[in-house]
Amino acid sequence: MASWTHSKEKLNNVTEFIFLGLSQNSEVKEVCFVVFSFFYMVILLGNFLIMLTVCHGNLFKMPMYFFLNFLSFVDICYSSVTVPKMIADLSQDKTISYEGCMLQLFGVHLFGCTENFILTIMAYNCYVAICKPLHYVTIMDQERCNKLFLGTWLGGFIHSIIQVTLVVQLPFCSPNEIDHYFCDVHPMLKLACTGTYLVSIMVTANSRTITLGTYIILLISYTVILVSLQKQSAEGRRKALSTCGAHITVVIIFFGPCTFMYMRPDMTFSEDKMVAVFYTIITPMLNPLIYTLRNAEVKN
Template sequence: MTAGNASFMTEFILVGLTDLPYLQLPLFCLFLLMYVVTVLGNLCLITLTGLNSHLHTPMYFFLFNLSFIDLCYSSVFTPKMLTNFISKNIISYGGCMTQLYFLCFFGISEAYVLTSMAYDCYVAICNPLLYNVVMSPKVCSSLMLGSYLMAFSDATAHTGCMLRLTFCDANTINHYVCDILPLLQLSCTSTYVNELVVFIVAGISVIVSSVTIFVSYGFILSSILRISSPEGKSKAFSTCSSHIVAVSLFFGSGAFMYLKPSSAGSMDEGKISSVFYTNMVPLMNPFIYSLRNKDIKCAVRKTLGKKQFRSETVSSV
């Protein structure tokens, strides 16, 4: 690699999750299986939500977008990650910056979609009579548009700041993806502005999302405690439980990775944390939102019933 300005850096080498030879094949098989399940699970939710009219509600509108984001999010880096397990993984400078942009875009989009879903739960439980008015199609579309616009601006800020850095002789990224913090470690110029942007942008996203989610669930908990029937309380808790699990996984692992000083822990610890919000969250979300969801189970039976009826009709003809 040529020392000097970032534009002369033609490629980077991704170290991957581990450099232990005997773990490469088992990890390749594990993450390949996880990726296949992630793609199939999210595609199934997208298909079910699109085909079944009784799922055309605000809750499933957000779930449709969440599944779409998870599908794209995992596809940004997983193919490269799998390649790294079986060969030396080299990524071009342009490819690395593109991967960084979409990693930030879909990650931030997911944070705001989860926040919108918390608000949806709040309205459904605390103001059920006004639910259809408050969560109108226009409001839902505006929330999603706002989520994507925030993700676009934040991802542009992170990537733009990264493009201004100078990378010298070091081109080995101690990670399996072109993420912000591993790239900052390679810069031979000051990264103060970049770190400031990370704390400000990530801090705003986390604070806005966390405050909205905590306030929403504060009102939700207050409303649930006022419900007299055990059945009503159980139904209300089941409505929120899936979302609470998804939020805990995503924000917990993301905050551990980004909201700490770069010297507070090794990048190896960061890679383990990254696995949760880059691999586990997109994998788990379809199961979290479908295993105990009667509407999804009904949609599966209805869709399979239609396919079986069509196949019987074709065979009889």
């Protein structure tokens, strides 16, 4: 038993990881540094202004804006877990400590899963507003909104702690190069110095359960909404589509790349890094623009 423990400690000799990043070309890296620095400033400014507008306008008492304010906060946290490190890596050493990598892995899945749940709740909110307008105030009261708020954090925490627990038990040895710009499950499983068949099944099952479950809820919500719109007047359809149009756009941009990344078996592709840019950078950046341009109250 002692010899097995000693051999495992010797095998798990990695104290840091090296990111290969988006590109090894120096000119491409310079362009990426400027572009993603600008994108990150837009993410911070846009989402902060959404939060400020909702709070200053006392809109957070309305469920739609309550969750929009929450979404903006999560977008800031989600992008901040990966983007600053990626920008720094474009101009200097691309290393991250083992502990830092595990924390980043936890943060990515915590905020990513939480955003997943928020978008699902916002779809349910649209469904209640359009299909059950007379009962909307009763169904989406402040107490229920608070419970849903806590539920999204709890669900995100459980999902992320499972992912990290599965990865942290694996031994790592050289090479320690992660073919990505942040620590994620699939690239790290490739570096493990042991068989990862069982772990990869559990990781995939965890991610698929979350992604598929929320996807089904979203599909049902919008199917019911579209069916109910056929019974309404042209003006009613226009208002309903205006209410949900922004949310549908965000869902497509966010869930499309997430489905590609986490609904498949444990494998990696060269396109993964560019696909990840959409849900870690592009979606948090576009959310404020989409909701502002399509929403009269926020524009006012």
